[in-house]
Amino acid sequence: MDLNFSADEIAFRDEVRAFVATHLPADIRDRVQRGDERHVADDLRRWQRILFEHGWGAAMWPAEFGGTGWDKTRQYLFDIECFAADAPIQLPFGLKMVAPVIMRYGSDAQKARFLPRILDGTDWWCQGYSEPGSGSDLASLKTRAERDGDHYVVNGQKAWNTLGQHADWIFCLVRTDAAAKPQRGISFLLIDMKTPGIRVQPTRLLDGRHEVNEIFFDDVRVPVENLVGEENAGWTYAKFLLGHERTNIAGIGASRRELARLKRMAGHARRHGAPLLDDSIFATRIAQVELELKALEVTNLRVIFAEARQQAPGPEASMLKIRGTEILQRISELQIEALGPRALQFDGDGEDVPRAVGQYMNLRKLSIYGGSNEIQRNIIAQMVLQL
Amino acid sequence: MDFSFTDEQQMLQDSIQRYLESSYTLEHRAGILAGNAGWSQSTWNELAELGLLALDIDEADGGIGAGPVGTMLASQTIGAGLLVEPFHSSAVVATRVVSSLARGTQREQLLGALASGEAIAVLAHDEDADWFAPRTSTAARAGDGWRLQGRKVCVSHAPMAHWLLVSARVGDGVGVFVVDRDAAGVALREYRTVDGMRAAEIDFDVMLAADTRLGDADARQALDEALDRGIAALCADALGVLDRILAATVQYTRDRVQFGTAIGRLQALQHRMADMYMQVEQARSMTYLATSACLQSDARARRDAVCGAKVVVGQAARKVGQEAVQLHGGMGMTDELDVSHCFKRLLAFELRMGCTDEHLAHYRGLVQSRAA
Ligand SMILES: Cc1cc2nc3c(=O)[nH]c(=O)nc-3n(C[C@H](O)[C@H](O)[C@H](O)COP(=O)(O)OP(=O)(O)OC[C@H]3O[C@@H](n4cnc5c(N)ncnc54)[C@H](O)[C@@H]3O)c2cc1C
Numbered sequence: 001m002d003l004n005f006s007a008d009e010i011a012f013r014d015e016v017r018a019f020v021a022t023h024l025p026a027d028i029r030d031r032v033q034r035g036d037e038r039h040v041a042d043d044l045r046r047w048q049r050i051l052f053e054h055g056w057g058a059a060m061w062p063a064e065f066g067g068t069g070w071d072k073t074r075q076y077l078f079d080i081e082c083f084a085a086d087a088p089i090q091l092p093f094g095l096k097m098v099a100p101v102i103m104r105y106g107s108d109a110q111k112a113r114f115l116p117r118i119l120d121g122t123d124w125w126c127q128g129y130s131e132p133g134s135g136s137d138l139a140s141l142k143t144r145a146e147r148d149g150d151h152y153v154v155n156g157q158k159a160w161n162t163l164g165q166h167a168d169w170i171f172c173l174v175r176t177d178a179a180a181k182p183q184r185g186i187s188f189l190l191i192d193m194k195t196p197g198i199r200v201q202p203t204r205l206l207d208g209r210h211e212v213n214e215i216f217f218d219d220v221r222v223p224v225e226n227l228v229g230e231e232n233a234g235w236t237y238a239k240f241l242l243g244h245e246r247t248n249i250a251g252i253g254a255s256r257r258e259l260a261r262l263k264r265m266a267g268h269a270r271r272h273g274a275p276l277l278d279d280s281i282f283a284t285r286i287a288q289v290e291l292e293l294k295a296l297e298v299t300n301l302r303v304i305f306a307e308a309r310q311q312a313p314g315p316e317a318s319m320l321k322i323r324g325t326e327i328l329q330r331i332s333e334l335q336i337e338a339l340g341p342r343a344l345q346f347d348g349d350g351e352d353v354p355r356a357v358g359q360y361m362n363l364r365k366l367s368i369y370g371g372s373n374e375i376q377r378n379i380i381a382q383m384v385l386q387l
Numbered sequence: 388m389d390f391s392f393t394d395e396q397q398m399l400q401d402s403i404q405r406y407l408e409s410s411y412t413l414e415h416r417a418g419i420l421a422g423n424a425g426w427s428q429s430t431w432n433e434l435a436e437l438g439l440l441a442l443d444i445d446e447a448d449g450g451i452g453a454g455p456v457g458t459m460l461a462s463q464t465i466g467a468g469l470l471v472e473p474f475h476s477s478a479v480v481a482t483r484v485v486s487s488l489a490r491g492t493q494r495e496q497l498l499g500a501l502a503s504g505e506a507i508a509v510l511a512h513d514e515d516a517d518w519f520a521p522r523t524s525t526a527a528r529a530g531d532g533w534r535l536q537g538r539k540v541c542v543s544h545a546p547m548a549h550w551l552l553v554s555a556r557v558g559d560g561v562g563v564f565v566v567d568r569d570a571a572g573v574a575l576r577e578y579r580t581v582d583g584m585r586a587a588e589i590d591f592d593v594m595l596a597a598d599t600r601l602g603d604a605d606a607r608q609a610l611d612e613a614l615d616r617g618i619a620a621l622c623a624d625a626l627g628v629l630d631r632i633l634a635a636t637v638q639y640t641r642d643r644v645q646f647g648t649a650i651g652r653l654q655a656l657q658h659r660m661a662d663m664y665m666q667v668e669q670a671r672s673m674t675y676l677a678t679s680a681c682l683q684s685d686a687r688a689r690r691d692a693v694c695g696a697k698v699v700v701g702q703a704a705r706k707v708g709q710e711a712v713q714l715h716g717g718m719g720m721t722d723e724l725d726v727s728h729c730f731k732r733l734l735a736f737e738l739r740m741g742c743t744d745e746h747l748a749h750y751r752g753l754v755q756s757r758a759a
Contacts, residue, residue, distance in 0.1 A: 135717060160717045205721060205722065206721065271517065272517055281744075341738050343581070344738045345578045346578070364720060368712075368716055368719070369717070
């Protein structure tokens, strides 16, 4: 056993660090630091383009589709370095969700049409799974697609769609056989957001942000060629996709960055006339969460190691999701505590103030989406512990 | 020992609740939040008509004299109604400061204007130092009057106040001065708070007339008492929010069906709500304790109980608020239901009038001094 990264891996990490340091535009980095999301669509597209031009557009794709072909360890290191340098995230919907499904189950025509445009950032994808009545119980979804000649006609409503207001395409789970068992009658459709009959309506979140939408489908005609794989086999693809969504789900990069920020904040904040970081109680809280993060990092590496042998991540990915989100939420709580009463201020200036408070509220979502933490615990109980 | 409330106290609570339920809906409130002023004059007038603005004014001064218990019940109802108007800032804290310090015609005029709703006053007290630490604002004699200098932070409802009651060091003691919000030398940096209220950071360098000081004795004890009663009332406000958010969560899980069953039937979630319930009840007990301590004359015991309550209620606010959002799933993240508004008010509670940690530090000091 050896828990150290190899010399090659360290050289790789340094290469990534140097690249991001020189190529990440300062204005984008500053906005990420401030939590300023006003230009988020533009920033994300620009950064994707920069990575693409360097050949790093898709860290998680195999080389045959234009990806880097990196192993999981390199993907992990890449992720951490990007976060540490305050690079924007790469949206998962195209790169990590729909692309793997298209690679595995899509037609050659679909691969040729969609993958290059995801890679270079031309197309922005969003995810149309959840509905008002179907969240945790996704298989109960009701949005219908009926065959009419060489089209499907889609009617229904999707909810909680992240950043769909910027999207060019949406991948949807739709019901194509109402008579079959819930999981058997679902298909996986790719829908152009410009198709007539689609209406995107913002859902305002508790932090005031417009980050999610409701999407209404009213007789939306989708060419049959946009069906992925076979009709009524969509649930299989959805489950496959969920496995991919969980790579890097632990969010180590984000937690490390926010932990470093927390320490800076606690170094500046003063309590009882001394830096808050000198307060043994507050420092103990930071130490506690830092250790939890350390344990999770090693656990994550163990999963990566096992994955390299078994391909898809197993149910232990649920543990990474639960612990990773709880740790990041905890760090954001401590940031609020470090600010003290200044955290009351929600629209004022001051470097970390609005960011920390908005983020604290916004990050409550982490334990709700992507399969809620309760659902993940059910998975551990049933699949790992065999209860 | 008696944990019951009088008929009169209960009627008071019922009348506030009826008023808020019929007139202060979430939509109405959203309109107030979105406006420039951030509060509603007509709501304020209606609170005055209900007698709420005279609630914590002694009968001898023409008020209702409901005292800490009546104020607790009113605050609880007002918290549950998510009222953003300056009831707590003006009708509780500032009113108590005036009641314990002002004398003669100054007392009559100020209390009269506060009770009728003609004027709003807020205490400008917090500074960038610690909650309990000595103040850096100062007032010094200048000619016939005073020169007041300093900076106050987190002054809730300052943007809509007519008068700022500013605490400052005067020689070895402390004085409180009535300052017009619009006076020359008063600079407000206004902002919205996380729970939709308005507040300001204020810089003072202002010349004041001699009669602007409230009373002439050292104000420390009076201030401490007003602050403690204010914290107890704030705990009651949070308790009202806790009751509402728990009830909303229980109801939501009764109605929400996933996997063919109401999610409230799932034991994993039932246990979570059982824990929330226990936290709310512990918060209620500590709010009662703090309120009861405000009826006693022992100032140290009062401070201890109030600090303890702020900690227990603050911890319940954090935990119950987070759990409520979680159990609502995606709906908890939106601005549409009451849950997110309650969540934000509970977060603000943790941060107002001394954060949980500050109060815990006070209690820790007690433990250590007893051990020594
Ligand atoms: C900010 C945000 C962004 C999102 N983005 C997207 C997106 O882009 N695309 C998309 O398709 N969806 C998205 N979602 C939706 C997300 O996947 C759902 O919110 C999630 O699946 C939970 O569903 P729900 O909100 O209906 O909650 P519900 O399923 O109603 O759950 C409510 C509560 O009950 C618990 N619960 C439910 N069932 C069980 C059970 N069997 N055992 C124990 N506990 C249970 C849940 O954990 C939760 O605490 C997003 C959600 C949010 C909040």
